[in-house]
Amino acid sequence: MNSTSLGGLTISAVERETGLSKDVLRVWERRYGFPAPLRTAAGERLYPEEQLAKLKLVRRLMDAGMRPGRILSMSFESLNGLVRGSDSEVSADSALDGALALLKAHRGAELRSAFHHAILHDGLFRFLTDMATPLAIRVGNAWMRGDIRIFEEHLFTEQLTATLRAAMPQDSGTGRPPRVLLTTLPGEQHGLGLLMAEATLRLEGAQSISLGPQTPVGDIAAACLANRSDVVALSFSANFPQNQLTGAVGMLRAALPAETALWCGGAGVVHARRIPDGVARMTGLQEIRNEVAAWRAARTERGAQQ
Amino acid sequence: MNSTSLGGLTISAVERETGLSKDVLRVWERRYGFPAPLRTAAGERLYPEEQLAKLKLVRRLMDAGMRPGRILSMSFESLNGLVRGSDSEVSADSALDGALALLKAHRGAELRSAFHHAILHDGLFRFLTDMATPLAIRVGNAWMRGDIRIFEEHLFTEQLTATLRAAMPQDSGTGRPPRVLLTTLPGEQHGLGLLMAEATLRLEGAQSISLGPQTPVGDIAAACLANRSDVVALSFSANFPQNQLTGAVGMLRAALPAETALWCGGAGVVHARRIPDGVARMTGLQEIRNEVAAWRAARTERGAQQ
DNA sequence: TCAAGTGATTTGTCTAGGACAAAATGAATT
DNA sequence: AATTCATTTTGTCCTAGACAAATCACTTGA
Structure with missing residues (x-):
């Protein structure tokens, strides 16, 4: 046995x-x-x-x-x-190197403290763009090269997840439009991108509701209707099967009302061949901010016309 | 397609x-x-x-x-x-009914408030045993019967996860033995059980470190060595493929040092056919407390003898 | 120079039914 | 009651062929 x-x-x-x-x-x-x-x-x-x-x-x-x-x-x-x-990193960033060293020494609690400190020092959004994102890329590369083991990547993900969830801004019903529904498609293994997107949206004051990872397409559409969402946002990691991406996003676009926006972000979407019409592709957290601003501007304008 | x-x-x-x-x-x-x-x-x-x-x-x-x-x-x-x-849900618990009603009305923020309030009112452990666990069972049953949609189950999971992560006791290096390594096997879809177990262990003052879900057996063993863990604890949901359970747990038992304890818990382990020798099976959060106490007692005794 | 075909190749998944190992059941015995 | 043993049930593995989908290598047209 x-x-x-x-x-x-x-x-x-x-x-x-x-x-x-x-x-x-x-x-x-x-x-x-x-x-x-x-x-x-x-x-x-x-x-x-x-x-x-x-x-x-x-x-x-x-x-x-x-x-x-x-x-x-x-x-x-x-x-x-x-x-x-397959790839090498020449850039030497002391904060990133320090965090990577803590990870390799399996000092999870200290890694979390470092994250927390960075958030207090630079603010949550800078932490996301300047520390969490590049660190996640480095860890992914190091894992591919075999420089770190899978459990070390798990440890990293867990500590960062815990930090982000603790630091997540609560909107407690006071959020302004747009109402955003966040999730990933089935088959997506990583939930970090989702959390980072959620934090960014909350920082913008948007009412964002996350379904967590791996929601089937039909249920995303149902949730969107039930929630009266203005925007559906999906997160894709680099590992997401590219063949499924176009088809599934197209299906979802067809299932959603025309007035509902559909945003796709994450590493998996950067190299995507083609994105269906009526779907926005964003390659970084900053673009989420831009898109929220654009959505609000368009809505105000249209509201003024009507 | x-x-x-x-x-x-x-x-x-x-x-x-x-x-x-x-x-x-x-x-x-x-x-x-x-x-x-x-x-x-x-x-x-x-x-x-x-x-x-x-x-x-x-x-x-x-x-x-x-x-x-x-x-x-x-x-x-x-x-x-x-x-x-088969499942007798004749018990009319007003708190549970209220939470379920909030879920069906898609009032995520209010559901979260209700969780938070319950934690403050009864304490975290009572919340876990008297609210989170039975509610998770009810939601699972309702989903199986088709009374709620998948996205509603996702909403429930997400709100409970967010609540638990926010309420999670931090051990910040002050934890006492045993050092526990928490994770799930690959194929396990649900991470809630893991979080609940982690919270319980932290409440007991144990040093618990979670790798998050889905760690391959070989990497669990590596992490256990690197972390010098006293205990490896696995969480199994009811959905976990029963056939894989015995084999994978047996492999892990063989890969771990003999002095490292191996604990398995969750709904998936309640109906398990047979559990390999040297593996503890726990069917509820209370048993985690008992097992921690037993581990400490055995260790003190042995320490006194040596 | 780059976008859009087109055919050839590669790759993953599906099919069929047989075989057998492991687990559960039920009956007989201690 | 607890143990043993035979019988049934059930899940997993096997082979080898087929084909759909993805990708590559190449050509064509703007």
Whole structure:
């Protein structure tokens, strides 16, 4: 039952650990000869730890845009070199370096204090743009290169989430328009962008309501109607499957009333090929502020005309 | 691509919505004649919404201990009766009813105020046991029965999460042992249980560190070593795939040092078939308190002997 | 020079039914 | 009551083929 005691992992365990489906694991074996698991007496696949490690590297490189046919035949060491060489950071920012050092030393509480201090010192919005965002990018890159481990990335996310939720401005019903409905689509793994967008909107005095991550398209539309939202805002991380993006956003655009604005933001939307008509794309938190201002200006104007 | 426009959902979509694996969906169809999806021109399964609804009911009843062979042949209405009968919500708790009414009226801010007020009135622990937990169960049941929409469940989760994170006791390095590492396994969708467990541990004065949800087994073990944790605590929602539970927990138990305790809690663990040796199962927040006390007692005793 | 096709290739997911391991049930025994 | 054992039920894994969707490599037209 316990896989490590048997000298390998079952295909279910590998699916859980790597996020690669059983179908993919089997078809890669058939097509590319890797992975090449051992077999139990009953003929079931048994993956050694080394193959699991290589599969995790492959997974990382594929998230960075590589294709399995190219990289599955390479050795573990070559893949490691690829991951390391993929990008380098030369910019030396002392605050960011300090935070990264705390993270690598697993000093979660101190990391949180550093965040808190930065918010008090520079204000929440500057913290978001000058510290949280670049730090998240660095952590993501470091994870891709294998410089930090997954649990360290989790620790970072958790501390930043806790900090942001504690610092989140409460609107307590006093917010002005627009009423914004915030969420992510199903399949989106990261909720940090959502929180940062929510904080920015609240700072602008907008009435923003978050549904949290992973709301199906039909339910976003239903929530928008129930909430009488002026704007629906979606957050996309770099990992979000690009193929789903255009289709799902188009579906949502069609399901929403024409007068409801649809805003998309986050790293996943920067490199998106095409965005459907009637959908705004914003590549940074500053653009949220601009868009809120533009929305208010347009509404005032129209209100004056009517 | 769009599932609803095709008049049904693909097998992947049903797997995602119900948590039933593709293999199970196909073998049920073969053995019991249900589900009986339509087919696309290419011969691929296309599940109508009604069958999805029935599958969700079946899933819920199986979580309550029923077996597929018994219930798959029953009608949607009969199953609905079973679900209604199974959970006795005769208890009319005015606070819970009030909160549920606020949720159904989409008054998120007021719901949050109600939570906040309850915490101030009864204390955080009583709030968790007497309000948050039963309310989460009611919301889950109502969702399964179709009495509330998914976005309403999201709204509930988001408001409760925000409340808990704001009310979370900070340990700021002053915590006493045990040092607890909190997370969930990959595949776990819900993070509320984790937050509630974290709050309980902090109330006990324990040094608890959360990695957030969905940490792979290998990385949990690495984090445990790096953090020198005394205890690793996992949270399982009712939706967590039962088949994976035993295997993954067994793997983790094997990967952790023998002196590190492993605690599993949450609705997903209540009906678990078997828990590996050396793993504690706790079915409520109170048990966390007991277990912390027991851990401290054992440690003092051993310390005195040595 | 860049945008928009077009065909070829790559890649992921689906299908079928058989096989069997693990768990639950029920009956017989201590 | 608690244990054992056989029987049923149930979930997972297997193979290998098929094909849809995404991407690449290339051409065409503005």
